[in-house]
Amino acid sequence: HDAGLRQATAEPATQPDIVVIVLDDMRSSDYSVMSLTQSLVGDEGITFPNYIVTSPTCAPSRASFYRGQYAHNHGVGYGGGGSIWDIYHGKGLDQDTVAVWLHDAGYRTAQIGKYMNQLKGLSEPGPGWDDWVVPRKLKPFNYELSVNGNEEVHLDAEEDYLTDVLARKATEFIASTPEDTPLFLYFAPKAPHKPVVPAPRHAGTFADVHLDQSGSFNEEDMSDKPINMQRPPLTSEEMALLDKLNQGRLESLLAADEAVAQIIEALETAGRLDNTYVIFTSDNGYALGEHRDEGKSTPYEEAIRVGMMARGPHIPAGQVNPALVA
Numbered sequence: 001h002d003a004g005l006r007q008a009t010a011e012p013a014t015q016p017d018i019v020v021i022v023l024d025d026m027r028s029s030d031y032s033v034m035s036l037t038q039s040l041v042g043d044e045g046i047t048f049p050n051y052i053v054t055s056p057t058c059a060p061s062r063a064s065f066y067r068g069q070y071a072h073n074h075g076v077g078y079g080g081g082g083s084i085w086d087i088y089h090g091k092g093l094d095q096d097t098v099a100v101w102l103h104d105a106g107y108r109t110a111q112i113g114k115y116m117n118q119l120k121g122l123s124e125p126g127p128g129w130d131d132w133v134v135p136r137k138l139k140p141f142n143y144e145l146s147v148n149g150n151e152e153v154h155l156d157a158e159e160d161y162l163t164d165v166l167a168r169k170a171t172e173f174i175a176s177t178p179e180d181t182p183l184f185l186y187f188a189p190k191a192p193h194k195p196v197v198p199a200p201r202h203a204g205t206f207a208d209v210h211l212d213q214s215g216s217f218n219e220e221d222m223s224d225k226p227i228n229m230q231r232p233p234l235t236s237e238e239m240a241l242l243d244k245l246n247q248g249r250l251e252s253l254l255a256a257d258e259a260v261a262q263i264i265e266a267l268e269t270a271g272r273l274d275n276t277y278v279i280f281t282s283d284n285g286y287a288l289g290e291h292r293d294e295g296k297s298t299p300y301e302e303a304i305r306v307g308m309m310a311r312g313p314h315i316p317a318g319q320v321n322p323a324l325v326a
Contacts, residue, residue: 015106015182016313017276019263022065022186023256024058024114024193025249025296027285028307033206033250036261037309041280045311046319052326056284056296056303059084059117062188065283066097070326077117085118099128102184110173113166113188114138124149133169135162138190140197161199163189163252167259171266179271189259191252192286198251205254206247213239216290216300231292242289249286277312 028049031038053061054070059077067074076088088094094116099109110131123146125132136144136151140162145152147169154160170187177183198205211217218234234242260280267273287293287302296303308325311317 014275017183017185017267017272018102018107019185019187019267019276019278020065021260021263021278021280022062022113022188023253023280023282024188024190025284025286026192026253026282026306027288027302028305030192030250030253031307033253034257034260036257037280040261040264041278041311042309044317045278045309045315046321048308048310048321048323048325049305050322050324051281051306051308052324053282053284053304053306054326056298058114058283059088061283062114062116063088063093065186066099067093068098083118085116088116095127097128099126099184099186101128103128103130107182107184108177109184109186110170111186111188112170112173113186114190115188123151131173133166135190138162138193140190158200161255163191163255163259164199167255167262170259170263174263174266174270174272177270183272185263187259187263189256191256192249194245196245196248196252198248199255202251202254204251206250209247209250211239211243211246211288213289218289219291222292225291229291229293229298234289234292239289242294245294246288275313277310277315279308279310281308282306 055061055064055077057077060071063074063076064071071077074093076093077084099111103109108130109128110133111126111129112131112133113135115126115134119134125148132146132148134146136146141154141156141160143154143162145154145165154165166187166189170185173185174183218239222230264273264278267276284296285303285306286296287298287300290302291300293300
C-alpha cells in the first residue's frame with residue numbers, strides 16, 4: 001500500500017506549472033453557465049462541491065489565497081484594525097506570499113487581474129510577481145492597466161472589454177515563458193461582480209432566465225434569524241431588479257468561461273497542459289434574494305459555498321470529492 005501511494009504521488013519529471021483562476025462573487029449555482037470550465041477543468045479532474053469560503057468577502061479571501069492563512073490570522077478585512085491596504089501592504093503581508101515562495105523556487109509568476117481591495121498607487125509589480133497586469137479601476141470599459149509599471153489605457157471599444165483583455169494577457173504570459181521555466185499564473189477577472197456589464201456579444205443571452213423563488217428566497221418567516229438579518233420582505237420591484245442582476249451576472253460569466261478555454265488552449269499549444277495544475281474557484285458567493293438578502297458577508301450557503309475544480313498531474317478525471325474543503 002505504501003509503495004503504491006508513493007508511486008501515485010510521485011513528483012512529475014519537472015516542476016509542474018500552476019494556474020489559479022479566481023472569479024469574483026461567483027456562487028456555486030453559477031457553474032451552470034460555465035460549460036467550457038466544467039468540461040476542461042471539472043470533467044478532466046476533480047470537483048469539490050463542498051468547498052467553503054470561511055470569510056465570504058473579497059479581501060479576506062484573497063489574502064487567504066496569497067498567504068495560506070485564515071482571515072483571523074492574517075487580519076485583512078477581518079477586524080484587524082486599519083484599512084484593508086494598510087494591513088495587507090502596510091504591515092508587510094505582501095512580502096511573504098505564494099508568489100514570493102514560487103518565485104524563489106524558480107517559477108516565473110504572473111498576477112493578471114484583481115489583486116487586493118483598496119490598492120493604492122501600486123504600479124510596479126508587487127513582491128514576488130514577475131509579470132504584473134492589474135487594473136487601476138475594476139471597470140469593464142474605460143480603465144487603465146498597470147502592466148509591469150507601465151500604464152496601458154483601454155477605452156470603450158469591444159476589444160477593450162476587461163475580461164477579454166486579461167485573457168489575452170494571460171495567454172501571452174504562457175506563450176512567452178521559456179520552455180524550461182515553470183510558471184505560476186494567478187488569473188482573477190472581475191466577473192460576475194457588480195456593476196455587471198456583460199461582453200457586448202453576450203448581452204441578452206439570459207434575458208429569459210429567472211431566479212428560483214423556492215426555498216429560502218424571500219423567506220416568509222425570519223424570526224429565527226439574527227438581528228442584522230431582520231428586514232422586510234422583498235417587494236415585486238426588488239425581485240425584478242434581482243432577476244435583472246442575475247441575468248447580467250450569468251452573461252458576464254460567459255467571457256470568463258471563454259477565458260478559461262483560452263488559457264487551457266495556450267497551455268496545450270505550449271506543450272505544458274499535461275504538467276499543469278489548473279485550479280478554478282471564486283473568492284466568495286453571493287445571495288440573490290435568499291433570506292431576503294442580496295450580497296455576501298453572511299454565513300449562509302449562497303455566500304460561503306462556491307465550489308472548486310482542479311485538474312493536473314496524478315488527478316484522475318471525472319472525480320467528485322464530497323469532502324469539506326476550506
